[in-house]
Amino acid sequence: MRVYLTGFMGSGKTVLGVRLADKLSFGFVDLDAQIESVEGRSIPSIFEAEGERTFRRIERKHLRLTRGLQDHVIAVGGGALLSWRAMRWARRNGVVVFIDVPIDELVRRLLESDGGRPLIAEALAEDEPESALRSRVTRMMRVRRPAYERADLTFRPGQESLDQDVLALERLVRSRIDRSEDPDRRG
Secondary structure, X not given: OEEEEEOOOOOOHHHHHHHHHHHHOOEEEEHHHHHHHHHOOOHHHHHHHHHHHHHHHHHHHHHHHHHHOOOEEEEOOOOOOOXXXXXXXXXXXXXXXXXXXXXXXXXXXXXXXXXXXXXXHHHHOOOOHHHHHHHHHHHHHHHHHHHHOOOOEEEOOOOOOHHHHHHHHHHHHHHHXXXXXXXXXXX
């Protein structure tokens, strides 16, 4: 079984994914980190040298390679499952969970991040980065939300505590896994 976590940058896919994998006794893969490791360069450098189109091609290649993983939680980049074809592939090869975080919280988290995200770097360099970032995130989410909503499940972190969010996410994912697994695998 594979669980794919999708959602906007800053939604917590990696943080939640590591903890969820631990709860499920699964392995964990951050697709962006895997791409950087295998390609031998950072995602911003791929964007800068070859553009977003080439990065998305590389991303799709690495996404398909996850099919060989068993019992893994895979955090995918915010744009990895935007195409209908990529989302369909992920849903056929696992359970896709959209981590749905409100725009205000995304903006707060992104303002606190390291800034190594090519699609928002320009907004962060503005004189009023918070306003520019809010505008950019709002525009991007307007385009991306319909794709994210094609996921099998939607999880909205309650933001009370990370531990509570992980437990709630685990319950949600287990309810789907229990319905989709072979009777022989249940224990």
